[in-house]
Amino acid sequence: MSDPSETSPVRILHLEDSRVDHTLVKFALQRGQMHHEITLVDTMSDFQRELATGRHDLVLADYHLPGFTGLDAWAHQKSMAADLPFVILSGAIGEEAAVDAMHLGISDYLLKDNMPRLTHVIERALEVSQTRRAKARADARLAESRQRLAELTEHLQVSIEQERADIAREIHDDIGGSLAAVKLDLALLARRAEDAETRRRLEGSLEMLQHALGASQRIMMNLRPPILDQGLVAAVQWLAAGFERRSNVRVHVRRSSDQLDVPRDVQLVAYRTAQEALTNISKHAPETTGVEIDLSDREGVLTLEVSDNGQGMEDDALMKAKSFGLLGLNERAAKVGGWLDVSSSPRGTSIILSVPLPSDEDGTPSIIDLLDDQSNFV
Structure with missing residues (x-):
């Protein structure tokens, strides 16, 4: 088991209007051997100011406070997009209110008469929060990877179509033009040939040449059809x-x-x-x-x-x-x-x-x- 003094302290923002309850919280954390730093606030303005500093790892809030509730504090935290675990610690929260709080996204809740479990509840809330953040980072990286893959796919498609166009143009201009010129020459020779065997061979060559011209046209059309x-x-x-x-x-x-x-x-x-x-x-x-x-x-x-x-x-x-x-x-x-x-x-x-x-x-x-x-x- 590692020495708690060697780990970074858990920085807790404690929203509580009772100094006695605050002392009990510190005592519970000490008994649970949690290396921590705790800041006490008891008004909404102080809570908002401390939350804005970004120095805290977790919020521990009473449910009933003078003029507002722990859920009001949670709503403010959400409005600031502060991604911190939020634990309700109260002596008078009913089961229905606790369920509603969990549905709203509260990390956990604990009754004050069950203070020995405080360290465990905080550790679990921090672990869940870290897991959620890790998943969010992984999802963001996955989304970025998919976007880059989509961009690469689009680039490859453009490149493929460009290559098809280039090859088709070369077939049309170079191979097709050369074959057409040879065909004309062979046709001329076939017409002027006096020997029957020579004429027969030339006509056979013309047929093969016509087949090659047809094949080049078919390949060109498949690559980038002018149609x-x-x-x-x-x-x-x-x-x-x-x-x-x-x-x-x-x-x-x-x-x-x-x-x-x-x-x-x-x-x-x-x-x-x-x-x-x-x-x-x-x-x-x-x-x-x-x-x-x-x-x-x-x-x-x-x-x-x-x-x-x-x-x-x-x-x-x-x-x-x-x-x-x-x-x-x-x-x-x-x-x-x-x-x-x-x-x-x-x-x-x-x-x-x-x-x-x-x-x-x-x-x-x-x-x-x-x-x-x-x-x-x-």
């Missing part, structure tokens, strides 16, 4: 048509109108959501025979729902290691003020993106706005 410039409906229909062509799975797109008035950053989030949902279907639901896509901006909310008739997802699918696709979509949705819902059953899976739409533009630059100057591929 988004034609609107979200056209972009989603293009995605659906490509998926249907590659997978032989029927895709039906329903929309509330042919043109949706949607902010450009929300368009990108919705497009990536549809893209990820279709990718998940091709990877994880090969038994799917039909996909439904609903796109609506009714009631001021953009809603995108992608549903399949596959066998559904496992209950822990979202918690699996490296399962970042849908988690990333959640972050994207949150950044534009929306949310993502995933529901799954043995009859299939639905991914629903919901984003409240602004009544009018606020002029804030979006991710696509930041990329537009460098991503004109048409």
Whole structure:
């Protein structure tokens, strides 16, 4: 057991109008071997002055005082945002008043005829207070960490979209341009070739070159589709048509109108959501025979729902290691003020993106706005 003299004293602000009771408190603390410093005040003004100094660790207050009560003192302490344990010590507090005091946030209460327990009550109040403060600090650090993580996620999304735009531009300008030039030269040579074998080989090379051009266009469109410039409906229909062509799975797109008035950053989030949902279907639901896509901006909310008739997802699918696709979509949705819902059953899976739409533009630059100057591929 450590020597009490080696620890910092507990600084107690004692609100009490009886000098005798104050003496009894000091005696109880001494018998309990609590290293302490105690300051006596008996008026509200003195209490307010002492509390404002910030020198105290705990308030010990009588319940009945001349002209006010211990609860009045507690209310003042709360108004000053002074985070101190507050213990009621009284000889005449009823059970109902004690319960009400605890509901208000009083740390504890003790009857004066039970003074030997005073040290224990104070120690417990201090321990609870320290635990609460530690939790508050941990919660604050956690909130700060989450905020920084959200900011990092946003930065990474912008960086990813910028990198996609840069790569797509290079494919369009460099690879696409070079392949187109080679195609023209080979076509010219094929027309002028007199030898049948040479012509046959040139025509075969032209077919492979056309395949390479198609692949480069497809990759470029996946990286940063210019079709988004034609609107979200056209972009989603293009995605659906490509998926249907590659997978032989029927895709039906329903929309509330042919043109949706949607902010450009929300368009990108919705497009990536549809893209990820279709990718998940091709990877994880090969038994799917039909996909439904609903796109609506009714009631001021953009809603995108992608549903399949596959066998559904496992209950822990979202918690699996490296399962970042849908988690990333959640972050994207949150950044534009929306949310993502995933529901799954043995009859299939639905991914629903919901984003409240602004009544009018606020002029804030979006991710696509930041990329537009460098991503004109048409």
